Amino acid sequence: QMGPGPMNCGPLRPHGPIRGPGPRPHLMGSGPAGQRQMGPPPPPPSGFPSGLRPVSPDSSIEDFKKKNPPSQKKRHQLKRRREELEAKDKELQEKIAHQMELITQQKKNEKDKEAKQNTLDELAMLGIDESDLAAQRV
Numbered sequence: 001q002m003g004p005g006p007m008n009c010g011p012l013r014p015h016g017p018i019r020g021p022g023p024r025p026h027l028m029g030s031g032p033a034g035q036r037q038m039g040p041p042p043p044p045p046s047g048f049p050s051g052l053r054p055v056s057p058d059s060s061i062e063d064f065k066k067k068n069p070p071s072q073k074k075r076h077q078l079k080r081r082r083e084e085l086e087a088k089d090k091e092l093q094e095k096i097a098h099q100m101e102l103i104t105q106q107k108k109n110e111k112d113k114e115a116k117q118n119t120l121d122e123l124a125m126l127g128i129d130e131s132d133l134a135a136q137r138v
Contacts (some may be wrong), residue, residue, distance in 0.1 A: 070078060123129070 080089075
């Protein structure tokens, strides 16, 4: 409950001058207000063949791997990295499973609570509240 005194909430809070959706040239930089279309994209830097280089999907990667097999050391690093990632993945899977269990438990609790609340609401409509129930239980 709020006491008397001014309430500074809600839409009646004092504002500065309210500006409508009209153009605000002081916020637009020096350009004329209203023109917000983007210009054409800048040309690609010279040195590239015209346009973007075509990237063919995985086939080129496979070719590259065939031509340049990883060195022994690199292979070992990759293997270690993969094992780390798989371990982490497993850990995350377990965490997710745990979270899912928690969530289902929470949902069940909420359903129970809701059912109880509905019962209380129905009793309230009949003019019985929780204190009456407590009195009856004793």
